[in-house]
């Protein structure tokens with residue numbers, strides 16, 4: 510696979526194609542980041558951005574993970590102390606999942622966001638950005654009468670992080686795209702360069718197929734889950750026979766096959782007794798989705814197979830976490 514294809518596989522949006530091709534032409538040592546508000550356990554939604562970071566690391570890029578403690582604080586996620594503690598757990602999970610420690614830099618937001626230069630630049634952005642523009646960057650704030658001032662400072666700081674962390678590329682889920690668009694509009698006003706971005710798809714809530722898999726609501730799958738947990742959760746998943754690109758509902762089982770299983774396994778084997786037609790084998794996502802659509806593959810068999818592949822995927826991380834905790 511050529512470098513551009515590796516950088517952009519499984520992404521929903523590339524901003525802009527030309528700029529990302531430029532990064533792909535010489536990726537060695539170029540810096541890319543994802544920022545995360547610390548939350549207890551990483552779920553498969555978060556790990557989609559981690560998969561992308563692993564691709565970028567394999568292409569030779571230097572990965573920066575921002576543990577966005579100040580942002581979590583601005584978002585009302587707890588006391589600073591509590592947030593710092595969860596951030597440490599999160600760091601261990603990323604390494605357990607497969608990011609290469611020597612090529613991954615973990616940075617706490619608070620290590621530079623409270624410095625004078627940064628704070629003055631935040632104020633500069635407050636002066637140059639309209640309230641309306643900052644509000645638009647935070648989709649969930651639309652029309653919310655209780656939105657706080659902290660919620661509009663938040664995207665300005667996120668934009669500035671991209672300059673202060675000296676990045677060549679920013680990665681985030683599709684839910685971060687509006688903040689990145691604000692970054693592209695506002696940084697040049699301060700004399701800084703707008704940076705290219707990659708946006709990864711959002712995995713839907715497992716049991717409803719609506720919205721996103723989220724730490725705060727619904728059922729999430731994480732590296733803490735045992736095979737029994739995985740089976741129970743995947744069995745409860747929403748799995749209609751087809752994905753409806755026009756509709757509001759997604760098929761989370763197919764999404765997990767597409768974004769987590771197929772990028773990591775060349776071949777997927779669905780084991781079935783002979784009386785149910787015997788084993789099925791897939792070397793790509795499309796064929797599996799087509800068989801689910803035609804009824805050749807039963808949702809129960811798809812779910813059982815998904816659970817065992819997810820187990821294989823998270824087992825090394827689960828083991829490593831256990832070791833870290835026992836130390």
Ligand SMILES: Nc1ncnc2c1ncn2[C@@H]1O[C@H](COP(=O)(O)OP(=O)(O)OP(=O)(O)O)[C@@H](O)[C@H]1O
Pocket residue numbers: 543544545546548553554555557558680681682683684685709710711712713721722723724725726
């Ligand atoms: N379900 C998901 N699918 C894909 N990416 C996700 C998903 N949930 C979060 N992300 C990505 O992980 C990063 C952190 O997101 P966020 O803090 O919103 O997740 P969360 O911990 O589930 O939060 P919340 O509890 O507020 O829903 C972002 O880059 C986001 O795009």
Ligand SMILES: N[C@@H](Cc1ccc(O)cc1)C(=O)O
Pocket residue numbers: 543544545546575577580666667668670671685
């Ligand atoms: N906005 C991101 C967190 C984040 C914070 C600061 C950044 O620079 C980047 C990302 C989220 O929703 O989780």
